[in-house]
Amino acid sequence: MKRTAPYLVLAALVLLPLMQYSPVLRLGSDWMHVIIMAIMWTVTGMAWNLLGGYCGQVSFGHAAFFGMGSYCAALMTFHFQASPWWGFLVSIPATAAIAMIMGFLVLRLRGPYFVLATLAIGEVMRITFENLVDLTNGTKGITIVRDWVDKTPYYCIILGLAVGTYLLIKRMIGSKWGYYFVAVREDQDAAESLGIDTTRYKTIALVVSAILTGLAGAFYTVYMGYIDPQVVFSLGDISILIIMVVMVGGVATFWGPAVGAVIMIALSEYIRTIPYLGTAYQTFFGILLIVIIIYLPNGLVGDYRKLAKLFTRKTPGAA
Amino acid sequence: MAILEVRDVSMFFGGLAALSKVTFDVEKGEILALIGPNGAGKTTLFNCVNGFYKPSIGRVEFKGETVSGLKPHQICARGMGRTFQVVKPLQRMNVFDNVLASAFLRNPARAKAEKVVEEVLLFTGLWEDREIISKGLPLGKRKRLEIARALATQPELLLLDESFAGLNPAELDVSIEIIKSIKKMGITIMIIEHHMKVIMSISDRIVVLNYGQKIAEGTPAQIGHNPQVVEAYLGEAADA
Numbered sequence: 001m002k003r004t005a006p007y008l009v010l011a012a013l014v015l016l017p018l019m020q021y022s023p024v025l026r027l028g029s030d031w032m033h034v035i036i037m038a039i040m041w042t043v044t045g046m047a048w049n050l051l052g053g054y055c056g057q058v059s060f061g062h063a064a065f066f067g068m069g070s071y072c073a074a075l076m077t078f079h080f081q082a083s084p085w086w087g088f089l090v091s092i093p094a095t096a097a098i099a100m101i102m103g104f105l106v107l108r109l110r111g112p113y114f115v116l117a118t119l120a121i122g123e124v125m126r127i128t129f130e131n132l133v134d135l136t137n138g139t140k141g142i143t144i145v146r147d148w149v150d151k152t153p154y155y156c157i158i159l160g161l162a163v164g165t166y167l168l169i170k171r172m173i174g175s176k177w178g179y180y181f182v183a184v185r186e187d188q189d190a191a192e193s194l195g196i197d198t199t200r201y202k203t204i205a206l207v208v209s210a211i212l213t214g215l216a217g218a219f220y221t222v223y224m225g226y227i228d229p230q231v232v233f234s235l236g237d238i239s240i241l242i243i244m245v246v247m248v249g250g251v252a253t254f255w256g257p258a259v260g261a262v263i264m265i266a267l268s269e270y271i272r273t274i275p276y277l278g279t280a281y282q283t284f285f286g287i288l289l290i291v292i293i294i295y296l297p298n299g300l301v302g303d304y305r306k307l308a309k310l311f312t313r314k315t316p317g318a319a
Numbered sequence: 320m321a322i323l324e325v326r327d328v329s330m331f332f333g334g335l336a337a338l339s340k341v342t343f344d345v346e347k348g349e350i351l352a353l354i355g356p357n358g359a360g361k362t363t364l365f366n367c368v369n370g371f372y373k374p375s376i377g378r379v380e381f382k383g384e385t386v387s388g389l390k391p392h393q394i395c396a397r398g399m400g401r402t403f404q405v406v407k408p409l410q411r412m413n414v415f416d417n418v419l420a421s422a423f424l425r426n427p428a429r430a431k432a433e434k435v436v437e438e439v440l441l442f443t444g445l446w447e448d449r450e451i452i453s454k455g456l457p458l459g460k461r462k463r464l465e466i467a468r469a470l471a472t473q474p475e476l477l478l479l480d481e482s483f484a485g486l487n488p489a490e491l492d493v494s495i496e497i498i499k500s501i502k503k504m505g506i507t508i509m510i511i512e513h514h515m516k517v518i519m520s521i522s523d524r525i526v527v528l529n530y531g532q533k534i535a536e537g538t539p540a541q542i543g544h545n546p547q548v549v550e551a552y553l554g555e556a557a558d559a
């Protein structure tokens with residue numbers, strides 16, 4: 001069962017777009033949008049998880065990479081009248097460079113200092129992109145022409161990116177690198193004395209995490225057709241949402257980010273439609289996060305046994 | 320031939336001289352014991368040797384090259400393994416994975432590294448416990464896991480910081496046998512230990528520290544009869 005589960009999930013996801021044309025249970029394009037977003041957040045969650053979950057370096061500034069990737073795509077059109085799809089390619093060296101600078105500046109810091117430094121860098125990036133008006137068009141943002149009205153091609157692209165990310169991370173975690181990442185998380189001094197160049201492996205985790213997040217950002221641009229610094233460098237809607245996705249799903253688990261992304265995106269889409277209360281969706285997220293940290297510190301995937309016990313005893317009304 | 324040369328090493332923390340002008344050699348193939356009362360500077364010396372601290376003054380040479388100033392991982396890669404007095408297992412990893420993480424240093428391919436882990440775990444008697452999460456291991460085995468991990472980096476010199484402290488008599492005998500076998504494998508050992516019975520039975524030479532200074536050096540027999548050592552340390556140990 002455990003071995004076939006990934007293939008079953010993949011098969012279901014590949015067949016999913018066909019539901020748009022099915023006579024019964026027809027999947028509307030608004031639903032396709034939610035699913036595309038959930039997959040995009042799965043990618044960023046998996047990327048964050050590599051650094052924060054496995055390597056133990058909690059970043060509150062992943063919007064720096066997401067936004068950088070987004071702008072790589074947008075600026076290709078804005079300045080060079082080129083296809084925004086080139087942004088995927090350009091974002092790789094761009095986000096890697098930002099990650100290396102960030103790594104040089106903050107990876108020597110430990111614990112809360114590292115967290116605060118990443119938070120600051122994310123905000124610095126937002127303010128920079130708001131103010132470099134000649135380069136970025138400032139807070140007015142950038143609009144590009146989307147290639148397709150149909151959502152299916154976007155769906156296929158983000159699914160491909162997600163599968164690629166999943167396979168890459170799975171492979172890394174099973175190799176020497178993965179063991180080194182976890183060793184750094186568990187005890188940096190022990191890791192050093194066992195011959196692990198902790199700075200180097202933290203940098204590797206950061207750069208890979210940044211590149212994957214940047215690719216998701218580039219996808220966001222080509223898919224949404226409009227970005228501005230407030231959106232793609234957002235502390236609350238990007239940096240913190242990424243963390244929530246991983247926390248809710250399960251830190252340092254393969255499937256946690258996917259589960260977390262589906263729940264978070266579904267919840268946010270749903271809560272936003274509630275009259276009056278909708279605008280306070282971040283409050284709901286805050287409460288949800290507190291509940292998760294207290295009762296399911298390893299997330300839904302990490303603590304699924306605890307959860308199963310809860311449901312077999314009595315079913316809470318909310319479910 | 321000396322594998323490790325400690326030369327005039329001093330280490331200051333603020334005004335405190337945790338080590339002052341310590342000089343001695345560790346010969347290839349021997350077991351050298353480092354003894355001294357609590358706070359004498361033994362662990363600090365290990366930290367200076369394996370790169371956690373850069374000595375304030377003086378230098379450390381390993382296999383003829385100066386290593387003070389290098390990072391611990393670089394010194395480990397040159398062939399020095401160490402254990403910690405306050406054990407530092409990779410808590411949420413099981414015993415096997417703990418050792419695997421260090422076996423990768425010389426064996427980047429996973430299959431080869433796993434082979435080394437198997438050998439090391441069988442050798443240290445931890446094979447049966449390989450699937451236990453290291454956080455849940457009793458202290459005696461956590462101490463042995465420290466040794467296993469250091470061995471998996473395939474060192475030429477092994478630094479053991481109080482690997483016997485807190486062991487019951489049965490565990491003590493197991494560990495003594497392990498240390499003796501490690502020596503037979505040709506690995507040089509520098510060991511910090513309070514257990515005088517253990518020290519006298521396994522070590523070839525002993526260096527005594529007191530208040531950061533080396534007060535004596537010699538064979539177990541010489542040290543046992545040194546009045547200064549008896550006053551500073553052995554008397555106290557006998558009372559305890």
Ligand SMILES: Nc1ncnc2c1ncn2[C@@H]1O[C@H](COP(=O)(O)OP(=O)(O)OP(=O)(O)O)[C@@H](O)[C@H]1O
Pocket residue numbers: 332335337355356357358359360361362363364404
């Ligand atoms: N990082 C540090 N900062 C300040 N002082 C330190 C530091 N490390 C050690 N010391 C001090 O240096 C002295 C030597 O400590 P050290 O841990 O080396 O002793 P030790 O011989 O290993 O003792 P024990 O037998 O208790 O393990 C002590 O006075 C200790 O308080």
Ligand SMILES: [Mg+2]
Pocket residue numbers: 361362363404
């Ligand atoms: Mg000590």
